[in-house]
Amino acid sequence: MREVYPSLARLAAYCALFVTLGSGLSSCVSPKTIVYFQGEDLKYSSDNITQSYVPTIQSSDLLSIVVGSLSPESNEIFNMPNQFNTSSMNYSATGGGARAQSVGYLVDHEGNIEMPLVGKVNIGGLQTQVASDTIRKKLLAYLREPTVSIRTLNFKVSVLGEVNRPAVYVIPDERITLPEVLSLAGDLTIYGKRDNILIIREENGKREYARVDFTSRDVFRSPYYYLHKNDVIYIEPIKARMTTTDRNVQLIPMITGIVSALGILALNLSRGF
Secondary structure, three states: OOOHHHHHHHHHHHHHHHHHHHHHHHOOOOHHHOOOOEOOOOOOOOOOOOOOOOOOOOOOOEEEEEEEOOOHHHHHHHHHHHOEEOOOEOOOOOOOOEOOEEOOEEOOOOOEEEEOOOEEEEOOOOOHHHHHHHHHHHHOOOOOOOEEEEEEOOOEEEEEEOEOOOEEEEOOOOOOEHHHHHHHOOOEOOOEOOOOEEEEEEEOOEEEEEEEOOOEHHHHHOOOOEOOOOOEEEEOEOHHHHHHHHHHHHHHHHHHHHHHHHHHHHHHHHHHO
């Protein structure tokens, strides 16, 4: 009977190995489905850049408007809304939390901001440089040689699904591409569907759903290559991911039962012999 115990141990090990191999075989994928930017196999090729993205100021934008002039004391009146508020929520790659964040100027639904002394200034739909010039002209009545610098504080995109670091990412320079955002998210996992990336975009009262093939170089010509504020990127799992999960869920209770039965059998044999 001494040979019974090693046999039982080997059988239990084989059961565990069977589960592991079953999971691995079901998750095999073709290189064609995971290689990025596939195209002509040339040592060198080039494409003309045919599209770009320049953001404009929209309602609900939170703006940092920094005013400078020859009168530092007067500048403080206009820069006060840029002071930090430690109770605000700030999103980053590690999630939300209580951190210091500039209050800023909030653009209302009509595209206006409210500035001290100046009152309402309509900058909705303008690029930041044009908006800076608009505000500077208003400030000429109060300051000597004013300068204005504008930056959007709440330009953010969300990445969900099969990536290594799903999160909401704040973009400080107001311009980012799809490859850059996926790099911030730690790239797709091996189970991410690279040829069918979903991008959800809300602009001008309309919600758009677009699919992008990241395995093709055509992604560089897509209107969704440059991301817009509040875009949501969802990486769908490939079928092997769902198959593996379902199979493990089904097999684990069965294997657990077999191992438990073997343990009981070994215990009974030890007592009887």
